[in-house]
Amino acid sequence: MDELLTQIIGAARYWEHDDRTPDVRGKLEGLAFSILVIIDGGSMELPAFDLTPSPHPDDKKYLKDRGENWYPNTVINDDVQLHELFSARKHN
Numbered sequence: 396m397d398e399l400l401t402q403i404i405g406a407a408r409y410w411e412h413d414d415r416t417p418d419v420r421g422k423l424e425g426l427a428f429s430i431l432v433i434i435d436g437g438s439m440e441l442p443a444f445d446l447t448p449s450p451h452p453d454d455k456k457y458l459k460d461r462g463e464n465w466y467p468n469t470v471i472n473d474d475v476q477l478h479e480l481f482s483a484r485k486h487n
Contacts, residue, residue: 398441402433424485431478445470446477 406429410422436443448466458465 399433399444402438402441403430406430406433428478428481431481434472435476435478437476437478446472 406426410416410426410429413422413425416422416425432438433441434444434446447468447470450466450468455465455467
């Protein structure tokens with residue numbers, strides 16, 4: 396956890412001081428992209444991390460009874476690179 400947080404803090408500092416991206420939106424998108432790269436295991440210092448929803452045990456029944464969708468406890472970034480999906484979606 397400490398190493399992950401250190402990487403994210405480093406990414407925030409990088410984008411704060413990056414002169415090539417002067418606008419706030421560009422910096423925020425750059426930071427989001429960098430965090431996704433870290434999660435995807437592209438930072439070289441850390442492995443990839445799995446993202447999984449952590450629903451309350453009663454959510455499925457409650458939401459199903461209301462006719463709503465629920466989140467299963469499954470890895471949402473299995474076999475995908477989140478930073479690539481983010482980049483592609485950002486340009487649409």
